[in-house]
Amino acid sequence: MIMASNCFECGKSLTGRIDKKFCDDQCRHQYNNKKKRIHEAAILNINQQLRKNRSIIKSLNPVGKTTVRRSLLKNMGFSFDFFTHTYRTDKGMTYYFNYEYGYALIEDEKIILVTYQEYMNKEIYDLFTQRKFD
Numbered sequence: 174m175i176m177a178s179n180c181f182e183c184g185k186s187l188t189g190r191i192d193k194k195f196c197d198d199q200c201r202h203q204y205n206n207k208k209k210r211i212h213e214a215a216i217l218n219i220n221q222q223l224r225k226n227r228s229i230i231k232s233l234n235p236v237g238k239t240t241v242r243r244s245l246l247k248n249m250g251f252s253f254d255f256f257t258h259t260y261r262t263d264k265g266m267t268y269y270f271n272y273e274y275g276y277a278l279i280e281d282e283k284i285i286l287v288t289y290q291e292y293m294n295k296e297i298y299d300l301f302t303q304r305k306f307d
């Protein structure tokens with residue numbers, strides 16, 4: 174039986190064991206390092222956006238609570254796709270936090286900005302079930 178498989182890293186055809194993926198350790202290491210770098214870059218990009226979101230809210234909200242237009246945040250490079258955690262009020266409003274700075278969508282493209290308060294720590298909701306953790 175002839176197996177025509179190639180090295181995952183350099184593409185050279187492989188001989189030997191049927192489950193072989195690389196010519197040698199060098200190719201294996203190179204391949205795994207590349208894969209790791211891609212994952213690290215993805216983490217880095219998300220962290221950068223979270224930090225950017227945080228500093229945008231911080232710069233617009235020096236007093237603890239204020240209202241702004243959604244378009245203002247967007248124009249400053251804010252991304253609504255990323256946040257670190259949520260907080261839900263008794264009235265069912267969800268605040269999305271970037272570290273200690275959060276926001277909630279209200280009406281007419283308006284957004285309320287808040288700073289993290291100690292009492293919020295007591296009620297952490299599961300993001301997926303929206304139920305309170307015990």
Ligand SMILES: [Zn+2]
Binds near residue numbers: 180181185200
């Ligand atoms: Zn190779």
